[in-house]
Amino acid sequence: MLRQRDGHLSRDLVRTPGGFGLGQVPARHKPDATADLVCGYCSTGCRLTVHLKDGAPVNLTPTPGYPVNRGTACPKGWEALTVLDAPDRATTPLLRDGAGNQRPVSWDAALGTMVERFKAIQARHGAGSLAFLSTGQMPTEEMALLGALAKFGMGMLHGDGNTRQCMATSVVAYKQAFGFDAPPYTYRDFEESDVVVFVGANPCIAHPILWERVLRNPHDPAVVVVDPRFTETAMQAAQHLPLRPKSDQSLLYGVARILIERGWVDAAYVEAHTRGYEAYAAFVQQFTLDRVAADTGLEPGEIERLAATIHAGERVSFWWTMGVNQSYQGVRTAQAVIDLALLTGNMGRPGTGANSITGQCNAMGSRLFSNTTNLLGGHDFGDAGDRSKVAGVLGIDPEVIPHEPSWAYHEIVKGILEERIKGLWVIATNTAHSWINQSQVRDVLGRLDFLVVQDMYASTETARMADLVLPAAAWGEKDGTFINSERRIGTIRKVAAAPGEALADFAIFKLVAEYWGCGEQFRAWESPEATFQIIKRLSAGQPCDITGIADYAMLDERGGIQWPCPAGGPPPAPGSERRLFEDGHFHHPDGRARFLFEDPRALPEAPGERYPFLLLTGRGTAAQWHTQTRTAKSAVLRKLYPDRVYVEINPSDARALGIRPHARVEVRSRRGRIRATAFVTRSVQPGHLFVPMHYAVTNRLTDAVFDPYSKQPSYKACAVDVGPV
Numbered sequence: 001m002l003r004q005r006d007g008h009l010s011r012d013l014v015r016t017p018g019g020f021g022l023g024q025v026p027a028r029h030k031p032d033a034t035a036d037l038v039c040g041y042c043s044t045g046c047r048l049t050v051h052l053k054d055g056a057p058v059n060l061t062p063t064p065g066y067p068v069n070r071g072t073a074c075p076k077g078w079e080a081l082t083v084l085d086a087p088d089r090a091t092t093p094l095l096r097d098g099a100g101n102q103r104p105v106s107w108d109a110a111l112g113t114m115v116e117r118f119k120a121i122q123a124r125h126g127a128g129s130l131a132f133l134s135t136g137q138m139p140t141e142e143m144a145l146l147g148a149l150a151k152f153g154m155g156m157l158h159g160d161g162n163t164r165q166c167m168a169t170s171v172v173a174y175k176q177a178f179g180f181d182a183p184p185y186t187y188r189d190f191e192e193s194d195v196v197v198f199v200g201a202n203p204c205i206a207h208p209i210l211w212e213r214v215l216r217n218p219h220d221p222a223v224v225v226v227d228p229r230f231t232e233t234a235m236q237a238a239q240h241l242p243l244r245p246k247s248d249q250s251l252l253y254g255v256a257r258i259l260i261e262r263g264w265v266d267a268a269y270v271e272a273h274t275r276g277y278e279a280y281a282a283f284v285q286q287f288t289l290d291r292v293a294a295d296t297g298l299e300p301g302e303i304e305r306l307a308a309t310i311h312a313g314e315r316v317s318f319w320w321t322m323g324v325n326q327s328y329q330g331v332r333t334a335q336a337v338i339d340l341a342l343l344t345g346n347m348g349r350p351g352t353g354a355n356s357i358t359g360q361c362n363a364m365g366s367r368l369f370s371n372t373t374n375l376l377g378g379h380d381f382g383d384a385g386d387r388s389k390v391a392g393v394l395g396i397d398p399e400v401i402p403h404e405p406s407w408a409y410h411e412i413v414k415g416i417l418e419e420r421i422k423g424l425w426v427i428a429t430n431t432a433h434s435w436i437n438q439s440q441v442r443d444v445l446g447r448l449d450f451l452v453v454q455d456m457y458a459s460t461e462t463a464r465m466a467d468l469v470l471p472a473a474a475w476g477e478k479d480g481t482f483i484n485s486e487r488r489i490g491t492i493r494k495v496a497a498a499p500g501e502a503l504a505d506f507a508i509f510k511l512v513a514e515y516w517g518c519g520e521q522f523r524a525w526e527s528p529e530a531t532f533q534i535i536k537r538l539s540a541g542q543p544c545d546i547t548g549i550a551d552y553a554m555l556d557e558r559g560g561i562q563w564p565c566p567a568g569g570p571p572p573a574p575g576s577e578r579r580l581f582e583d584g585h586f587h588h589p590d591g592r593a594r595f596l597f598e599d600p601r602a603l604p605e606a607p608g609e610r611y612p613f614l615l616l617t618g619r620g621t622a623a624q625w626h627t628q629t630r631t632a633k634s635a636v637l638r639k640l641y642p643d644r645v646y647v648e649i650n651p652s653d654a655r656a657l658g659i660r661p662h663a664r665v666e667v668r669s670r671r672g673r674i675r676a677t678a679f680v681t682r683s684v685q686p687g688h689l690f691v692p693m694h695y696a697v698t699n700r701l702t703d704a705v706f707d708p709y710s711k712q713p714s715y716k717a718c719a720v721d722v723g724p725v
Helices: 080-085 107-125 140-153 168-178 208-215 248-261 267-273 277-286 289-296 300-312 330-343 363-369 384-394 409-417 438-445 505-516 528-539 552-557 651-657
Strands: 013-016 019-022 034-038 047-053 056-062 094-096 102-104 130-134 158-161 195-199 222-226 239-241 316-320 353-356 423-427 450-455 468-471 480-483 488-492 613-618 646-649 664-668 673-680 688-692 718-724
Touching: 034 488, 056 080, 094 107, 107 130, 107 423, 107 450, 107 468, 107 505, 130 140, 130 409, 140 158, 140 363, 140 480, 140 505, 140 528, 158 409, 168 330, 168 353, 195 300, 222 300, 239 300, 248 277, 248 289, 248 300, 248 330, 267 330, 289 300, 316 330, 330 353, 363 480, 363 528, 384 528, 409 438, 480 528, 488 552, 646 651, 646 664, 651 673, 651 718
Parallel strands: 130 158, 130 423, 195 222, 195 316, 222 239, 316 353, 423 450, 450 468, 613 688, 646 673
Antiparallel strands: 013 019, 034 047, 047 056, 094 102, 094 468, 480 488, 613 718, 646 688, 664 673, 664 718
16 A cells, blocks of 8 residues: 555555556456457557456457457557567656666655646746647546646646647648538448548558458449559559649649539538538639649649549548648648538538548547647637536636647747746657657757656657656556547456556546645546546537446447437447438538638748758558557567668659669758668659658658648658768
8 A cells, every 4th residue: 555645545546466556456357358448559449359368468359340340450459469568668757866867766756756846847937837748549538637637737728739740630620611620420431432532541551440441342432542652542542643742732622623613513512501612612713724733743634533533423432641631731631622522512421521530549539638729528718608617517616727728739849949838748659759850859858847758668769858757557557438530439448457666647647636736626537437427527518429428338338439429319329330410510600511721832841952852751551650669569560561761762763863772871851861771662753752750760851840720740741852871
């Protein structure tokens, strides 16, 4: 038993065979049994069955019959358990000493120091001098507790998540077009479309289980891929449009012009369910076939064929991911996709929709419940009524709720540079690797007075910079819920004890509350499942209302449940898949969706004499994930991707530069340089290079420019040079 100084937690914080756990030990399963968990990697939300022997996990298999993956898994899913036994797991708090070395300390010393240093920073520099950076990897309950603790308990004004790097564009696009962040689709739409259009998406690699659902489509759909690279998905498409990077906005407007000119518009749908069509139709007239061909580098016939394919389809679905989102003009590009779906009436019916595929396993949970850009439950920080409602649910004074959302991720980084933020709490993300223009952000992090990193590994680039490392439990070592891309809420379960003294993030947040002196405020948040009940009440009356979900058991019995699921309605059938806007009613006050548009802008950093190539970045293989913090732990996954950074280069460029296949080359940008192995391939066009995002050096090259609406980084295109080493 570990007794805290105020005594409140003496009954909750106990020593277990795996270390200290707050109200969570050991896993509640029979010695030889199984437990079903939603996978902790991508947003697909597959369910995996973990097999236990003597109470410990020994193997896993994909869960048969689950409506998402239907008994299948990608390589990452099959290897999900390997991340738990890695030798570099963080097992005890580490505090940097006077000599600059991280040394093991007790939890009491760690949290006492964290609170002392953070409170001293606030006293000296004000409440806005502390911030947190969180993740789309934690369960929803942990995100909500962190956001409430940081802003309502500790008085922080600013906190953002690494979902800013993947999904912020789609969030803003949906909010502005539909009135709420509401991805309208169900995965069944992959199997019910007769035309499937992917814009800046490579699901064959990034979301392989969803690509399998496309392959199961019985309608022999026409698959169209809009992407500068000849990706694995493009190789299997009926039509691939290899446009110039970031010219997709012009292409989409040009296609709209053709559809309007030829009368290929669902006029009845537009009239009944949208607003702004007349201005949109006038705007796209400037995107003539000649202009779009010049902007995109495509042949006029390819553009006309795309328009004809969309018109010929009775059930057309449009899908996008990071190729659209990670752009300096991503929001308006995503809305150009939405415009096409509205224009043609491809919304709310089976096999249709303007559909953003999310990145991380719980990015959707972060979007609604992390308390960063949205007040808890998809509410608005700037709305007094919303603040009053949330305060009533939580039993707090409305005045402790900030009146505006947090600074965005890059604004927090800028705030550190400007010495306005002096203390930072980083949870389950690896900023020093993944953030754009990596060399600059490492310099910025080094300027903090106190950096706390809470992670399952002590070896990440960010953890190695920390003044204090807090060891956290991993997926499979705690309970909670994830919300996947199609809005399906599913559970994760504790099947293993965390190593050493590592704790679930939920337990760490509860302890921080006690040490900070606001523990009583969060007494009702006694467990993840109790917190789920709080989240339900916060969602009441919102488009994401989930008050009709009784508990975790109901989620397990029904095969996950998509929001909305309000109380009083019929419970969804087991395994059901439900899309939004079937009645044509959207979430704006007038019930209508909006056509939104804007003139495309030039590349912020176009190729020139010194840097003549355009660098593209993205997913490398189905066996890699983000910064490889987890996937690199698996010997099996490491065999499925190159262990050394590589750069794709077109054969004509390689010949001109004297670069032979597999030669060592140097890639240079205005921000840094890296060495890589040349992979000579026609997958990239002449003048383009491609480097996977997963390698530690990649973001030395990328340019810190951002979409003005979503404030999402534009990772995908910057000017570089390349030459032999």
